[in-house]
Amino acid sequence: MEPIIKTSNLSIKFGEHKAVDNINFEMSAKHFKSIIGPNGAGKTTFFNLISGELEPTEGDVFFKGLSLRKKSSVERTRLGIGRSFQITNVFPNLTVLENVRLAVQSKRKVRFHMLNHFLKYKEITNEAIGILEQVLLTDKMHQVANQLSHGEKRKLEIGMLLALDTEILLLDEPTAGMSLEEVPAILDVIRSIKERGDKTILLIEHKMDMIIDLSDSIMVLFNGALLADGTPEEIMNNETVQQAYLGGLAYD
Numbered sequence: 171m172e173p174i175i176k177t178s179n180l181s182i183k184f185g186e187h188k189a190v191d192n193i194n195f196e197m198s199a200k201h202f203k204s205i206i207g208p209n210g211a212g213k214t215t216f217f218n219l220i221s222g223e224l225e226p227t228e229g230d231v232f233f234k235g236l237s238l239r240k241k242s243s244v245e246r247t248r249l250g251i252g253r254s255f256q257i258t259n260v261f262p263n264l265t266v267l268e269n270v271r272l273a274v275q276s277k278r279k280v281r282f283h284m285l286n287h288f289l290k291y292k293e294i295t296n297e298a299i300g301i302l303e304q305v306l307l308t309d310k311m312h313q314v315a316n317q318l319s320h321g322e323k324r325k326l327e328i329g330m331l332l333a334l335d336t337e338i339l340l341l342d343e344p345t346a347g348m349s350l351e352e353v354p355a356i357l358d359v360i361r362s363i364k365e366r367g368d369k370t371i372l373l374i375e376h377k378m379d380m381i382i383d384l385s386d387s388i389m390v391l392f393n394g395a396l397l398a399d400g401t402p403e404e405i406m407n408n409e410t411v412q413q414a415y416l417g418g419l420a421y422d
């Protein structure tokens with residue numbers, strides 16, 4: 171079966187530094203893959219190349235066999251590659267529900283064009299409420315976004331991403347900056363998205379217990395290059411990975 175997403179010799183140089191170095195990777199639909207690697211390994215840059223924030227120096231990304239070389243990040247979202255919004259993309263003075271409703275509306279605009287005007291406000295609201303249930307924010311629905319805790323804002327970001335209803339979700343360190351108490355809730359949210367079974371998920375995370383718990387496979391980046399790609403068990407038992415990376419790092 172054709173992979174849903176694939177990269178071919180994907181590389182980017184910043185000056186003389188190859189931040190992503192000739193990465194060939196592919197994923198089948200509905201797979202959950204995590205990306206690990208030390209700080210500066212190129213994980214976020216790799217995401218930026220897939221989502222279209224950055225243009226590769228060499229190589230290409232393919233979505234269902236289609237070259238994305240000339241596609242902007244907006245076009246890639248429209249095709250089906252969604253990246254979690256940064257907190258800065260959340261409207262701080264709107265409520266949680268209003269933020270998600272806007273994301274639902276933006277997806278419907280993309281999909282239905284002319285019909286958009288005739289869609290009922292209630293239908294959009296109900297869809298937004300369903301998403302808030304999924305990301306465990308129902309009780310915060312009428313709270314203004316800038317009053318949320320950091321962890322709640324991250325859940326809202328994921329909710330806004332789900333509202334776009336893309337086939338692929340790129341999640342860049344969803345637990346970053348969270349207190350220890352906030353982590354289990356985000357883990358539950360991601361697990362429930364996985365269990366629904368309709369999304370292909372790429373996750374960058376530093377929390378190894380979370381990665382092992384969720385991932386079908388793990389890829390390891392090191393100095394911009396793909397060091398290993400395999401099941402969690404294969405990666406944990408891979409000597410090169412242990413020497414180059416796992417042994418030298420303490421995880422929280």
Ligand SMILES: Nc1ncnc2c1ncn2[C@@H]1O[C@H](COP(=O)(O)OP(=O)(O)OP(=O)(O)O)[C@@H](O)[C@H]1O
Pocket residue numbers: 184189207208209210211212213214215216
């Ligand atoms: N826009 C840029 N201009 C110049 N160098 C950059 C740029 N973006 C990233 N880099 C460099 O590319 C390398 C990879 O950075 P990247 O942020 O992708 O790593 P990372 O694996 O996501 O790290 P972390 O785990 O710390 O988030 C680093 O050396 C970084 O300094």
